[in-house]
Amino acid sequence: MGKTIRNSRTRTVNFITYALVIIAYIILQSMVSSGNIKSVLKGMLVPICAYIVMAVSLNLTVGVLGELSLGHAGFMSVGAFTGVTAAMAMFYGIPGVAPWLRLLVGMVTGAVFAAVAGLLIGIPVLRLRGDYLAIVTLAFGEIIKSLINNLYVGFDSKGFHLSMLEDKTNLLEGGKLIIGGPMGIGGIKKISNLTAGFILVMITLIVVFHIMNSRSGRAIMAIRDNRIAAESVGINVTKYKLTVFTISAALAGAAGALFAMNYSTIVANKFDFNTSILVLVFVVLGGLSNMLGSVIAAAALTILPEALRQFSEYRMLVYAIVLILVMLATNNPALRALIDKLKPGRKNEEKEG
Amino acid sequence: MSTKKETVLVPMPSVNMIPERDFDKSPALECINLGISFGGLKAVENFNIALGRTEISGLIGPNGAGKTTVFNLLTKVYEPTEGTILLEGKDTKSLTTAQVNQAGIARTFQNIRLFQNLTVEDNVKVAMDSQMKYSLLSGILRLPSYWKEERVARERAMELLSIFNMQDLADTKAGSLPYGAQRRLEIVRAMATNPTILLLDEPAAGMNPSETAELMENISHIRDMFHIAILLIEHDMNLVMNICEGIAVMNFGRIIAKGTPSQIQANPAVIEAYLGKKKEA
Numbered sequence A: 001m002g003k004t005i006r007n008s009r010t011r012t013v014n015f016i017t018y019a020l021v022i023i024a025y026i027i028l029q030s031m032v033s034s035g036n037i038k039s040v041l042k043g044m045l046v047p048i049c050a051y052i053v054m055a056v057s058l059n060l061t062v063g064v065l066g067e068l069s070l071g072h073a074g075f076m077s078v079g080a081f082t083g084v085t086a087a088m089a090m091f092y093g094i095p096g097v098a099p100w101l102r103l104l105v106g107m108v109t110g111a112v113f114a115a116v117a118g119l120l121i122g123i124p125v126l127r128l129r130g131d132y133l134a135i136v137t138l139a140f141g142e143i144i145k146s147l148i149n150n151l152y153v154g155f156d157s158k159g160f161h162l163s164m165l166e167d168k169t170n171l172l173e174g175g176k177l178i179i180g181g182p183m184g185i186g187g188i189k190k191i192s193n194l195t196a197g198f199i200l201v202m203i204t205l206i207v208v209f210h211i212m213n214s215r216s217g218r219a220i221m222a223i224r225d226n227r228i229a230a231e232s233v234g235i236n237v238t239k240y241k242l243t244v245f246t247i248s249a250a251l252a253g254a255a256g257a258l259f260a261m262n263y264s265t266i267v268a269n270k271f272d273f274n275t276s277i278l279v280l281v282f283v284v285l286g287g288l289s290n291m292l293g294s295v296i297a298a299a300a301l302t303i304l305p306e307a308l309r310q311f312s313e314y315r316m317l318v319y320a321i322v323l324i325l326v327m328l329a330t331n332n333p334a335l336r337a338l339i340d341k342l343k344p345g346r347k348n349e350e351k352e353g
Numbered sequence B: 001m002s003t004k005k006e007t008v009l010v011p012m013p014s015v016n017m018i019p020e021r022d023f024d025k026s027p028a029l030e031c032i033n034l035g036i037s038f039g040g041l042k043a044v045e046n047f048n049i050a051l052g053r054t055e056i057s058g059l060i061g062p063n064g065a066g067k068t069t070v071f072n073l074l075t076k077v078y079e080p081t082e083g084t085i086l087l088e089g090k091d092t093k094s095l096t097t098a099q100v101n102q103a104g105i106a107r108t109f110q111n112i113r114l115f116q117n118l119t120v121e122d123n124v125k126v127a128m129d130s131q132m133k134y135s136l137l138s139g140i141l142r143l144p145s146y147w148k149e150e151r152v153a154r155e156r157a158m159e160l161l162s163i164f165n166m167q168d169l170a171d172t173k174a175g176s177l178p179y180g181a182q183r184r185l186e187i188v189r190a191m192a193t194n195p196t197i198l199l200l201d202e203p204a205a206g207m208n209p210s211e212t213a214e215l216m217e218n219i220s221h222i223r224d225m226f227h228i229a230i231l232l233i234e235h236d237m238n239l240v241m242n243i244c245e246g247i248a249v250m251n252f253g254r255i256i257a258k259g260t261p262s263q264i265q266a267n268p269a270v271i272e273a274y275l276g277k278k279k280e281a
Helices: A005-033 A039-065 A072-093 A099-125 A131-149 A194-212 A215-225 A227-232 A237-260 A273-286 A291-330 A333-342 A346-352 B067-074 B097-103 B120-126 B136-141 B144-164 B179-191 B209-226 B237-243 B261-266 B268-275
Strands: A151-156 A159-164 A176-180 B029-038 B041-051 B056-060 B082-087 B105-107 B197-201 B229-233 B246-251 B254-259
Touching (some): A005 A039, A005 A194, A039 A215, A039 A237, A039 A273, A039 A291, A072 A099, A072 A131, A072 A151, A072 A176, A072 A237, A072 A273, A099 A131, A131 A273, A194 A215, A194 A291, A215 A227, A215 A237, A215 B136, A215 B144, A227 A237, A227 B097, A273 A291, B029 B067, B041 B067, B041 B082, B041 B254, B056 B067, B056 B209, B056 B237, B067 B197, B067 B229, B097 B105, B105 B179, B120 B144, B136 B144, B144 B179, B144 B209, B179 B209, B209 B237, B237 B261, B246 B268, B254 B261, B254 B268, B261 B268
Parallel strands (some): B105 B197, B197 B229
Antiparallel strands (some): A151 A159, B029 B041, B029 B082, B246 B254
């Protein structure tokens, strides 16, 4: 029998995804180092990477597990603020630390805190299904936003100081207020770069593809296809849902930290409901469970508003129209059939079938 | 909820349906006064049954008699409001559906419930999940345990699929299989969980006579090969009378008769349940 058709097809799609990301990185990185890149595009490289990670991680929840989450930006926010706080504290606390190390610590911290948030919200919430889960995750995103808008975090020689609602951190001489409530975080060192973004995208893809192709992935997709049958063959539904939720949150957290360290200031309102929906649009447009689609959709739709600058005030209108047209086109049966015909390997399948 | 009863093994004769060869062993499954009511409606009550280790038994009765409800009680899809289920002599009271499966009960569904978007092979492998040990992290990092266990799982899946001669369909999406093959895949998937008791909910529904005949052979074959108890719900009387050693007949949520196929065929209560009362002359 040899290797299976399906396995080889999945492997091909995964390979194409990796290859696409690597090639895009090589081209963009060479443009950056030769200075041959428009400053607008250059500023968008890191956000594109962050949104790709957001889209792929949300696709794990929405596409693979089949649970609608409307609060993905909440995890990004948790990751952004904890990650930047860690990186800044490191900068003040340990002089002369290499920027890449601060970035790494920031991203890992962001991922860990977001994972904890995912776990904490997941335990009570994942008993809910469908619309209810969506509403609760939506509320979670808003709660995180309000929480950070009222949070003050300072750092001095005695360590971290936290207070809510107003600044009562009473920092010692030489201390720094890092998170300033509605002012967010200011004075961030812009240490994110394309290479860090590329590495995070690759790690995300490897994690997600490897999960999908293991016993956990099979169990997760089984839960999506038929929960009752999955339980009847001994699958612990809650455990797997929680696993997906946590991993998805952790990746979003790392993306948030990466994203935040691309700007000099960051506020909680950046990660609101609109951001969650934006990421959901990437996922739906790219196709549920289709990670390659998520990568392309996230990259294209992040660039699109900038590319549409020439339409000035009609920009978002054109954006919406393009979105509708793409959705219609990709769901067109005739077009689908045509694409299927052009796909290599289809003839083999017919012969084998 | 229900009363705090001691889980004493009830003397066998009261629930006996066990064939002679299994007499000396404790029953694989025992239900004692099992019942459930939805609101005021008693869907199942006073359900007593014992399954021999290697017995094939049938649960029959008119539509709406509560047969599938019994399966849902045994697999804890519904929580019984009365009575006890003893699996290998142990009460399953505190177990969830998934844990009951891990403890040894596997089932198929009347309305097929396959993982439609997964391949046939993956459908079977999903059922082996609770027997696989490698962690999520070894899966992500592709440690040796991943490769080893995945290879074993694939070999075992192929072996199980070969019971029904389905190895060649391994890469087909389960949702695109023909109806009969879907029913067979459900049985293979249930077997992949390594059960001691297999519950089949109308396995022959929608099959043509030759498929049914083949299925009958396969059910006996599975019992002989794996030495497990099989309890099946079926409306095809030919199948039931031919392969079942013990039969329980249900009507309105109660068992109205128990016995061997010939006893059941002669039982007036059964005839009445199926055909109605004879008119007084």
